[in-house]
Amino acid sequence: MTHKLYYDDPYIHSFSSNVLKQDKDETGNWYVVLQETAFYPTGGGQPHDTGTLGDSNVINVEEIDGEIRHYLDKELCHLTNVEGQVNWDRRFDHMQQHAGQHILSAAFEELYEYKTVSFHLGKEFLTIDLDIENLSEDKAQLVESLANKIVREGRLIETRWVSNEELNNYTLRKEISVKEDIRLVIIPDFDYNGCGGTHPLTTSQVGVIKILGWERQNKIIRLQFICGNRVLSQFQSKHRILTEVSQLISSPEEGIKETISKLLENMKQQAKCLEEVKDQLLIYEAKDLMSLESYREDDIIILCKVFDNRPISDLQKIARYITDATANSTTLFVTDFQNRMQILCASGEDSSINSKEIVSKALPIINGKGGGNARLAQGGGDLAISKKLLLEKMSELVYPK
Known part of the structure; x- marks a missing residue:
């Protein structure tokens, strides 16, 4: 071997x-x-x-x-x-992270008897799964403080090969699964753990341990953290971003949160105003269409229109305004948006046209899918034929020639 x-x-x-x-x-x-x-x-x-x-x-x-x-x-x-x-940088990083995990897991167990059931050392951060369903911010901070206290104390990290019989001499954090070639990683008076990984000689070489956050997954808490040089790298990255944002919004770092909150509120107000203006424009557009009715059949006003690159949401608002204002009207709209053909049919209360039936019959032409009801239905499909020809076929579905 x-x-x-x-x-x-x-x-x-x-x-x-x-x-x-x-x-x-x-x-x-x-x-x-x-x-x-x-x-x-x-x-x-x-x-x-x-x-x-x-x-x-x-x-x-x-x-x-x-x-x-x-x-x-x-x-x-x-x-x-x-x-x-x-590759020493990679090796030492793994040594820092792995030892940091031992310390953090032991701190959770020391303070609250929270057991670590699994561990993953990723490229950017580490995770441990804790056998609990909830974790408070206060408890996480106390655990982090204890873990970093152990780091600062510079305790020895010992490794020891023992037999299965000798395990009884140690208070292990978790049960050992092997019966021979047992290797213990020991931080005296704090953590005794079976492990085959690489670790630094003292806890001080872990540098620092920082909890990033956690989330509940089924009945466990998955906690993210980093150790050693990764903490410095992340601090440098976040400091750079914070500085750039501070310059971008012309605010000192301590006022960034308040400034961004104000900017977001202003953006919401502006978006609301823009939406109201857009709705007014759509109403004017609907009125123009009503003045240019396509044709009339059996006292039903049929309005047909081809649109270029318009979202279906715009067409819905235009159609609703028309059918609400003119109860005996039916609208047939076709548009192309984001490389898809989209169709809409809307009928007023006094119209005998069932919008859902019209759309259901038209969708196979474009291999499409859709839905709706008798008053308003829509759907989308392939750009299989021209918009003008599709609108003609929908018109024939309303009143066959």
Whole structure:
């Protein structure tokens, strides 16, 4: 079996090793197995390391059937001894995040006996699932404070290999699932946990722990957080955005919230005014259409119109105004909007035309779908024929020639 250098020294950056095997997996990807390695394989919630082996890039590391496979972007040329280089920034980030998760989970259990049931270390943030249904802001802040207190104290983070029988000597945070090769990660007098991941030597190297938020999922709370250098990166990003927004709205940072609230309120008022003006314009448009009635059949006024790139909501308002003002009218409208043909039929109270029946018969022409009632119906479909020809066919459905 490959000797795991990352357990001897998680801070190892480079190493050399004999190549035991080079092969392709079932999907055709090259991988090598080494006599010893500093590359951590995916496992225990921690992602794999990356780096280089010789002149090949290590893009994935997995432990399969007892062998650690280093997946490469290309075949290794030399199959004897190879130099390995671990991407240290990625490795140390994972060490900070993983240790931070131990501390935060232990803090939840220390203060409130909230157990962590799962953990995920993502590219941007981490999540833990807590076996609770609700979490208050006050409790989250107290847990975060305790976790950062443990970080500032710079406590040792110890690792220890123990037998199954020796587990009785420790108060573990969760039950161990394996019976041999048991590795404990220990923060004395605070956290005792079975773990196969990489961690820094002291809690102070975690830097800082920051809870970002949480949400309820079924019967658990999924909590997001970040640690170490990720906190600094996010602070820098948010500070840059805050500065840009402050300059954009000409407001000092402490007044941004109030200024934006006022801007949003003004936008709402302006949007309301614009909507009222638009409605008035649609009324004028409806009146113009009423003065240009298309034709009359059996005392029913039929108004037909083709529109260009108009939303169906506009057509609905125009049609409602016409049919409300003229009870014996029926409108037939066709428009093209966002690459779809859309049709509408509306009938006044004294009209004998059933709008839903007309639209239902017209929709198959454009492979469309729609709905409505006898007074107003609409639908949309493909741009299968011209708008003018479609309107003619709808007119024939009202009064066949």
